[in-house]
Each structure stands twice: as C-alpha cells, then as structure tokens.
Amino acid sequence: MSFVLVINSGSSSLKYSLRDMQQQTECASGLIERIGQDEGIVTHEVAGDNKHPDATPSSDPQKFTTERRIADHHEAFAVMLEHFAQHGPHLDEHRPVAVGHRVVHGGARFFAPTLIDDDVERQIGELGVLAPLHNPANLAGIQAARHAFADIVHVAVFDTAFHQTLEPAAYTYAIDAQLAREHRVRRYGFHGTSHKYVSEQAAQFLGRDNAELRQIVFHLGNGASVTAIRGGQSVETSMGLTPLEGLVMGTRTGDIDAAALLHLARRAHLSIDDLDTLVNKRSGLLGLAGVSDMRDVLEGLERGDEAATLAFTVYVHRLRAYAGAYIAQLGGVDVISFTAGVGENAARVRAEALATLEFMGITVDAERNTAPGRGIRHISSPESPVAVLVVPTDEEQEIARQALTLA
Known part of the structure; x- marks a missing residue:
C-alpha cells in the first residue's frame, strides 16, 4: 500500500x-x-x-x-x-x-x-x-x-505552480519594468492545486480530452479566484502578486484602484499596516455586509437587508465581469465549473453568475442547480452548448498525488 x-x-x-x-x-x-x-x-x-x-x-x-x-x-x-x-x-x-x-x-x-x-x-x-x-x-x-x-x-x-504557464502578457503589471524585476512584482496566481484538480476532474467526468478543452474554473470559498484554462494549462487567473487581487472575497477587497489606498493614506491617515489590515481583513463581504460568510449574506438577501443585497450584487457583478473577460481570452469556452465552499453549495450564486451569458446559449437548469448532491454534477440545461458543472475540490488528494510522483 x-x-x-x-x-x-x-x-x-x-x-x-x-x-x-x-x-x-x-x-x-x-x-x-x-x-x-x-x-x-x-x-x-x-x-x-x-x-x-x-x-x-x-x-x-x-x-x-x-x-x-x-x-x-x-x-x-x-x-x-x-x-x-x-x-x-x-x-x-x-x-x-x-x-x-x-x-x-x-x-x-x-x-x-x-x-x-x-x-x-x-x-x-x-x-x-x-x-x-x-x-x-x-x-x-x-x-x-x-x-x-x-x-x-x-x-x-x-499553490502558484499551476500558473507558471501564464504568458508575459498575462502576468506582467504595467509598472516600471526595472523596479518590478528588482522586487519580483508580477502576477503569480493562487489556488493552483484546486484549479488543476477541478479542471482534470471535469474533463474526466465529461469523457473529453483535457488537451482539447477551454475551461473556466471558479474557486469560490472565503478566498476566491477564477482561472481560464486552455488545454490543461492556466492562461489567465484573477489573483496576482498576492491572494488579494481579483474577486470579492470573505474579508478581502479583490480588485481596487490603487489610488483609493493612496487617498485613504493621505486623507484618513492610514498607515501601511492599517491599509494591509483594511484590504485583507476588513473588506469583501465583511466590509459591505458586516458578515464574511456567504450563507449569512444570502439570509440577509432573503430578508431584504440592504447591506446584504449590495454585497451580493457586488460579488456577482465581479463574477460576471471575469466570466466575460475570460471567455474573450479563451476565444470561447467549453466548460465552466464551480468549486469550494460557496461554489459547491450556493445555487443562487452559480445561477446569478452566469445569468447574463444566455445570449451565448449558456443556461443553468434551475432544477439541476438546486437539487441536492455532493459529487460532481451537471447544472447546465441539456441544450446548453457549454457544460456547467459543480466539481467538489480535493486539494489534499491532488497534493498527495503530486507528492507520490517523487516518492
């Protein structure tokens, strides 16, 4: 054994x-x-x-x-x-x-x-x-x-290894090139173990060759990221130098104009450490709704709570923006998968994230999407040209598999 x-x-x-x-x-x-x-x-x-x-x-x-x-x-x-x-x-x-x-x-x-x-x-x-x-x-x-x-x-x-296939156009920030080289400032991407595992499981489930697929994987947990995968390789991902950039998360801002932080430093007299705490621990769903768990946000949404409603709509707006951008980068998409705590369990998040893609024929089947289930499963309509899946992640299994290759 x-x-x-x-x-x-x-x-x-x-x-x-x-x-x-x-x-x-x-x-x-x-x-x-x-x-x-x-x-x-x-x-x-x-x-x-x-x-x-x-x-x-x-x-x-x-x-x-x-x-x-x-x-x-x-x-x-x-x-x-x-x-x-x-x-x-x-x-x-x-x-x-x-x-x-x-x-x-x-x-x-x-x-x-x-x-x-x-x-x-x-x-x-x-x-x-x-x-x-x-x-x-x-x-x-x-x-x-x-x-x-x-x-x-x-x-x-x-976590960053899967994203080493990013092209310079995808990982380069448009800042002073010498300064960036000196301090290793570039996009690295994270959740790579999960994105790799989920994309491979999706291909296997569909009986398709991973090398032929264009995939988008939404890893939505307390930390959240999305990756565009072509032929089994990461070509675009939302997290950057650190796990802060990209989607709205439990306590992290995701994308924000850097000048907003300069403004707060000058006007609110926030130190570097204060800003670090703000963007990593006091933002995201917590900053908008006062709670960091999507389950609590959804409960507030059902009650008509204004803060929860705003938090949810901002969260979904960002998901849609990235879905559209990554479909454009891939030149189309064959599979969209949702994984991690929110991605696997929040049917409303999944439905709303893709609601504006019906013009492409991408449709989420309401009954499939809300049906109870723990394993990998279809949630797209039978006629949808793009397979939409829920794929439970198992980062530990992927780590074990990779470790075994060197044992």
Missing part, C-alpha cells in the same frame, strides 16, 4: 490528512487550532474502516476532540502523532512513503512538485516576503515534519 501524509500548516493551525493512494481514500484527517495560544483545540477524525483495533466496529467515521495548550508547530506535530497512536490508524501499519506539504507561494522559482531539502527550505523562507501570512507558517510545518519523519521523502506542492 502507498500512504501519503498531507500537511497544510497555517500561522496558528496544522491541518493534516492521511491518504491511501491505492484505494484513493482518506484514512484519517485532523485539525490542530490555536497553536501558540492559551488553549489549543485538536480534532482527529478516523474513517470507519481505519479505527483503532479496540474501537467498536462501525463503518461510520469517528471524531475525537481535545483541548490542550500547544506551544508551537513542533509540538503540534507531536500531538498529531499521539492521536494517530491513540485513535488510529497506526502509522506503523500505515507508514507514509511521502509527506506532501502545501506551500502557498513558489514565486517564479517553483513550477512543479519539489523534493524538500535544506536549500528548498531556505528558498521557501525567502519567498515569505511575497506571502508573509502564509510561507513562514508553511515552513514551520515543513520543519516540524522533517524533524519527525527524517527518513521519509518530503515534497512541496505550490
């Missing part, structure tokens, strides 16, 4: 998943939260057929939750190993052949899954200047994992 342990390390969290790559299943997963705070929370969930031998037989998953102080990521990794030992599955019997690590920013250096050594660690740390909220946290998880599993292959899978 081939098992891969997937690690997604945040600034105060450690998310993990043990994957059986032969069976294409998840054996166990967990989340360790509030690392470095007074009271950490550990949640460990085991699939029904992978429980501790002493557990009561059942096909249902079992969830174990504990609270304890966890000083740092090294201790978090030790706690994770304790939970595998106590609750299963035993890592002695499910020994990983590789550990796959999600790394947010690979800059222009990393365009494929990469074996982690001391030099790669150093470069991931250096790229922290481009992703200060993410790369240092990713690196902390890598260091803890390499210490715990010194004899196992460790592989970095970069």
